[in-house]
Amino acid sequence: MNAEKFVAPTMKEALAKVKRTLGEDAIILKSEKVKAGGLNFLRHDLIEVTAARPEDVQDSILTGPDFAETFESTMTRQQDQELPPRPRFEIALLKDEIKNLRDELLIIGNRIKHNKLPDMPQELARFCETIGESGVDKTLAIDMVQEALIQLGPQELISAEAVEGYLLRKLSQVMRPAPAVEIRRKAPYKIALIGPPGAGKTTTLEKLATDPVAYGRRKVGLISLDTNRMAAIEQLKTYARIAGTLLEVVYQPDQAQIALSRLANCEIILVDSAGISPQDNERLSSLKQFIDALDPDEIHLVLNSTIRDEELRLACEKFREISVSHLTFTRLDESLRRGYLLNIAGAAQKPVAWLGTGQNFTGNIERFKPELLRTWILHSPQNDTANRQIGMPTSPIS
Ligand SMILES: Nc1nc2c(ncn2[C@@H]2O[C@H](COP(=O)(O)OP(=O)(O)OP(=O)(O)O)[C@@H](O)[C@H]2O)c(=O)[nH]1
Ligand SMILES: [Mg+2]
Structure with a gap:
C-alpha cells in the first residue's frame, strides 16, 4: 500500500495538502498530533495525516480492522453513485475539533483551579470571587463553578441570572432547609x-x-x-x-x-x-x-x-x-x-x-430559606456592613 504522510500546523491545512496531492477521493488512514520541538507543546504541535489513494488501500481495507470504516464509506459510494459522497474530510475535521475542545476544557479546568479567573466567562468569574469572599470553602466553591462551566450552555454562561440561578440551586443542595414541623394530635x-x-x-x-x-x-x-x-x-x-x-x-x-x-x-x-x-x-x-x-x-x-x-x-x-x-x-x-x-x-x-x-x-x-444564600453568598458581603451602619436590627439577614 502506498500511504503518504502530510504534516501541517492545523488539520485543515493538512487535509488541503492531502487533497492537492492525492485528490478528492483520498482516504484518511490516520491523523495524530506530532511534536515539533520546544517546551510549550500546545503551541508547537503539528498535525500529521496519513492518507492514500482509494485504489492503493482496497486490499488493506478488506483485511485490516482499522480501515473498516473507510472501506464501508468507499464501497457505499461505489455501489450507489446517486448518493452524495460521504463527507470524509468533514468527519475528520469534526473529530479533530472535538479533540481540541476536550483539550481546551481541561486547560480551563486547570486554570480555574489555579485561580486564573480572566479565562472564565465574566459572570462565572464574578460569582467565583464573591463565593470565595463570603467564607465558603475554596474547594467547594471551585467544584461548583467548574460544574457550572460544564453544565451550563454558552448563552447561560454569559447570563448573570442563569449563572446565579444555577449556583443558588447548588448551594441550597449543600445547605438544605428543614421542613416545617407537622403537629400531631396524639402525642407532643x-x-x-x-x-x-x-x-x-x-x-x-x-x-x-x-x-x-x-x-x-x-x-x-x-x-x-x-x-x-x-x-x-x-x-x-x-x-x-x-x-x-x-x-x-x-x-x-x-x-x-x-x-x-x-x-x-x-x-x-x-x-x-x-x-x-x-x-x-x-x-x-x-x-x-x-x-x-x-x-x-x-x-x-x-x-x-x-x-x-x-x-x-x-x-x-x-x-x-x-x-x-x-x-x-x-x-x-x-x-x-x-x-x-x-x-x-x-x-x-x-x-x-x-x-x-x-x-x-x-x-x-x-x-432558614435557601433564598437567603443569594444575599449571604452570591452578593457582596460588604452589603452586610452597610446594613448594620444604617441600622437594620430586625431584618439583618434578608
Ligand atoms: N445578638 C444576639 N444575641 C443572642 C442571640 N441568641 C442568643 N443571644 C445572646 O447570647 C447570650 C447567650 O445566650 P443563651 O441563650 O443564654 O445561651 P445558652 O446556649 O443557653 O448558654 P448556656 O446555657 O450557658 O450554655 C445571651 O446574652 C443572649 O441574649 C442572637 O440571635 N443574637
Ligand atoms: Mg442556657
Missing part, C-alpha cells in the same frame, strides 16, 4: 436544643416558645436539663411564669418519663440543655443518656454563627454522637461572613432549621 412533638456553652440554646428556646412564626400560637411545654447552675433554672422558671408555660426540670434520665407525662397535653415540648464544651466527652455521654430517655423528634445542634469555622466544625463532629438531626444558628445579626455556615451545613450534612437574629423573644427568629 419534642424538640431538644443542645450545643456548646453560650451558643444561644435557652434564648432560642424562649423565642421558639413565644414567637408566632415558630410555636408561639401552640400549646408549648418546656423541659430543662440544665440543672448544674441555679441561675439557669431560675432564668427558665422566670420565663415560664411570665409566658404562662409549663416547665419541668429533669435531674436524672429516669425522671424523663414523668416529665413527659406531665406535659402530655402539650402540642410541642421544647427541651433546654446545659452548654457542653465539644472537648468534654464525659458530659457529652451524660447528655446523651438524658436525650435518649426523652427520645426527641428533632435534636437541634445550636451554634453561634460568629465563632470560627474550625470551632463550629469541631462542635458538629463531637455532638454527632447525640444523633443531631438539625442545625440552628444564632447571632446572625452579628455575623459578617455567612458563607462559613454553608461549610458547616455541608460537613454536618444536616438540614438547617432556625436562625436567631437578635436578643428579643419575638421578631428575632426565622426559618
